[in-house]
Amino acid sequence: MGFSDHIREIERVGQGSNTGRDAVVVESWRRCLETYQLDPSKAREAVIVSETRLREHRQQAEDLVHIARSGLERLYRQVAEQNYVLLLSDREGVTVEFLGDPSFNNNLRKAGLYLGSEWSEPRAGTCAVGACITTGEALTIHQTDHFDITHTPLSCTAAPIYDTHGALTAVLDISLLSSPILKASQNMARHLVSSTVRRIELANLMANSRHDLVLRFAGAPEFLDVDPEAAIAVDGVGRITGMTHGGARLLATSRGLDWRRPELLIGQPVADFFEAGLDELASLTRASLPQDRRIAVRDGSFLYAHAIEPQQRLAGGAPARVVRTSPAIDRLGGSVPAIDGLRRKIAKLAPGRLPILLQGETGTGKEHLARIVHEVSGLPGRFVAVNCAAIPEQLIESELFGHVPGAFTGALARGRKGLVEEAEGGTLFLDEIGDMPFATQSRLLRVLAEGEVLPVGGSAPRKVDFRVVSASHRALADMVAAGTFRADLYYRLNAAVLTLPPLAERDDFSWLLDRLLEKHGGGRPLRLSAAARALILNHRWPGNIRELDNAIAFAAALCEDGWIEVSDLPDHISLSPSKPGEDAPDAEVRGVLAACKGNVSEAARRLGIDRTTLHRRMRRLGIDRPH
Template sequence: MSTSLSHIREIERVASGAASPRDEPVVQSWLRCLNDYKLDPTIAQEAYIVPGSKLREHREQAEELIRIGRSGLEGLFNQVAEQNYVLLLSDARGVTVDFMGDPTFDNQLRKAGLYLGSEWSESRAGTCAVGACIVSGQPVIIHQDDHFDASHIGLTCTAAPVFDTLGDLTAVLDISQLRSPTAKASQQLALHLVSATARRIELANLMTRTRNDWVLRLARSPEFLDVDPDAAIALDGSGRITGMTHGGFGALARSMNIRGLQTRNFLGLPLSEVFDIDVDDLPNFMRGRPNGERLLRAKSGLVLFASAIAPVVSLRTPAAPEARLPRALRDLSQGDATMERVQTRAAKLATRRIPILIQGETGSGKEYLARAIHDSCGDNGNFVAVNCAAIPEHLIESELFGYAPGAFTGASQKGKRGLIEDADGGTLFLDEIGDMPFTLQSRLLRVLSENEIQPIGALKARPIRLRVVSASHRDLAELVKQGRFREDLYYRLNAATLSLPALRERQDLSWLIDQLRARVEKENHESYRIDTTARAALLAHEWPGNLRELSNVLRVAAALSENGLIDSECLPEHLFSEAIHSLPGEDDALRQALRDCGDNVSALARKLGVNRSTIHRRLKRLN
């Protein structure tokens, strides 16, 4: 019997409830693949590499994580040199955002999916180390035919989770080989190394984010207290826990006989509830005393060695309580009061599967907000965006719902999985929902009310579990009055509404300009500067196209720039003509303004805040 056939039959036996010699994490993952993701073990799928534009998006969102984790990856890669290991750092959605491997094997690694941009989410790749780690939050070895998909059974993959300071899984570190010894025990050292490196990345992240907090490092032995502690916690000025290295502290919590509590349950607790000290004792644990004398006793009686690092700014009095927004939502604005209200409301909604309707002008960032909500919710499924106005009406039903094999003339004999089903376990974002054909609105309503989907031509409906976020620049209530949008669907979609401000109304426009400029820099791998005149024009413009218009203007400006300098020559003329048009009686006013400046074009340009060439062009038109 072939390896693939025996593998398939073993999975079928597990599905029928038969006992299996496999590790429990493997069995549970196989069952999820069959029951939750509806994957077919008889259909081998090649490794999936996300398109370049999607990879850039994932890497942008993980930029700080990549920077913090890079030294940890390099250290681990040096430890396993000559062993043909590949290191993958994936984000919480299973997409590889950083990678280290022998470049002489690039073609083989890319084909196997051990490469930058590969997606190893369980719903797409089946049982794999990254996907299983994302779901379980635990280190895991998926060795050879532990993999669900037969195309991956030559690989051995070992992964460990990386949590942020608040306990949310933010990344997975994976160490893999194309070929390895048959015994799964051969990867125990790899498991130890990858877990230790993940712990170090968590520590580096904590130290980066807690400059205004105390940090208390903890270790079971004094020798590694200051160089490689087992765990660390951050504390505010009143001695309450504000963050921690969750992987390491979880292990210590088990040593302290603390069971049944997630590490995030410690957030907000006073230090004195966990250890026999309070905030005033922390200076006694700072450097200056021998490590062996810095002993700390847990409430359980466990004795640890501790090292305290004082905040950069001393916080001896309790700070006012501050809502901690998830990173994805926090990065949407800086200092705009309207956006801050939207972000706070979105953060509360993100933890619940409540349908959300986002309203705002075209280009105001509705998809950015929807994706941030998805990234903040902790779900492991995909974010699937559907522009209801962009799909031709005769295709939208099959695109959304999929179809069974041979469902209609021209249909694929293999059938097709619809976009709604792709979002199972994650978030379905329906952009421009007001443009959905009326005939399909009733089918969508059934999906939302029954939590099931029936592909075209299928005999049975399939259960699904997803979050629905919809968006429109149109007034849906008015469409309901006009009979163009179902009233029952409208009330189903807008259980909660978030309204985005237009760009011209935002108080953080200068910050947004720099954020989008930085994005263009990453796309082009070049640096750009915006001079004062150009920035003034960007700030003065009304931006009817909102973020989309601003992004396009900056991309064109970058392409036209010389030596990375974006000046007024790089921007559309209409941005500057607005300043001149603001003068009453334009032609006469311009001539008079020039006379007032002693016929000095440079002086007039400075006065109007425009470039000299703009004045010259305008004067030329006036002869």
């Protein structure tokens, strides 16, 4: 098929004609035309992200790549002789692992079959990785199935990898630079990729569910112990804590639910899905023959199950109950009640589409939290951050909504897509939303209400679909009362509110401090002297985590042999007074507590501080309450 024929076919599909292409290809072409506004007549060079951005994506995917590596290498050995290359892409379409013949490196890089290539649909048009991210299904995009003429020589087959909470986390793809004409030639490739993905998900579930009961399932007893089709993890009280994608489909089918809504499955009693209780399921171990491990599913079907007991058990024989979290949620903070509560909220809220409002002082880590929400959500699109306070008022509308050619003096001649459209299929993070001009608030409200964006100077609105997370250090409710923030926009943004405490009130301060020491160590151990640590623990930190991060970076640059002394800290910290009432020495605090016989209220009164401050001081300094 020639260049012009390919363009004409795409245009006919856009007009509603049926050209005989697979439905998944037709739907993708229409997304490219209508949603992403891509032009099939303009060839696009393959996009290879910068080394800095690639490093960030690879660090985020590090745990999965480690678990998946043996499966990836095994698959590559199976297909390398047929000249396939293997790509593992993250949920944003960036290739974080690549296996291919190095003698073809130049051609592979030019084609985008290379480490760091970006294969999201908005960026690359119809392609296997991008379509897989969008649909959540295994598929092949063969030669002229591709939207962009640059990619039509390629044949690419991909399958999605889901995390243990049911969110799409990566895509495994094998591709050919040139291939036979018939698309059916890639059926075996799809089988191989899907089988590898199933094994990777099972390995990931096992790695993340060591303290839970794991149940593996197969339709035939002969394959139960060697190649299970699905698996789930169950905690000590019988609630589902994790699953492979096959497990999600099994659970959803048993109750007539949608597997794309994992929040309906995770956390639910396992007995809701099977005609068996926890004890009966736990007894289905290798102590009995596979054919004897037959169980009934709630939809009337039967399966064979293999139970793998938890590695650790509590006294009395009950499995230890451990709250499983994704690696993204683990980055939120230390294991203290307030942060654990925030984790539980994120685990439930992130997979949905509710708008989330983040409240907290400047520097408390609101963008960090927003990125975690995006990662846990499993949304296929990008995370696009907008600092509403940093964009000049006269430019904010064109930055957010884009502009058509020549819309205003200084506008780009070819027009520009706005940040709202850049977030298509992903998360739009509006930082410091309280600083958005009132007129722009009105336009944003229309975008959220109608799901359409109208570029500056344009007449035809464009459909958009994204999840909005906003943040402000201001009390938006007070701004609404004062008439400086639209009430209708406020109620659209605050469907769920998460609050980040100031650094001075975080009980996991030491955990945060240790993470920053690791971050700025540059591969070497970075340690604090006792005096430097005490000074850091007692500083007010008005700039919160951002100020602490800068202080550790400063000290790391000055210190000798990785040992930070007081003299290495910024002057404003080493010279600053302690928090009010917190300048009492450790020994004095102990003495007052002992004199008060452990009565914290009385001790706080004598020290001239409130009870909360004294409790925090005791925790930080490791002072137990006297008995």
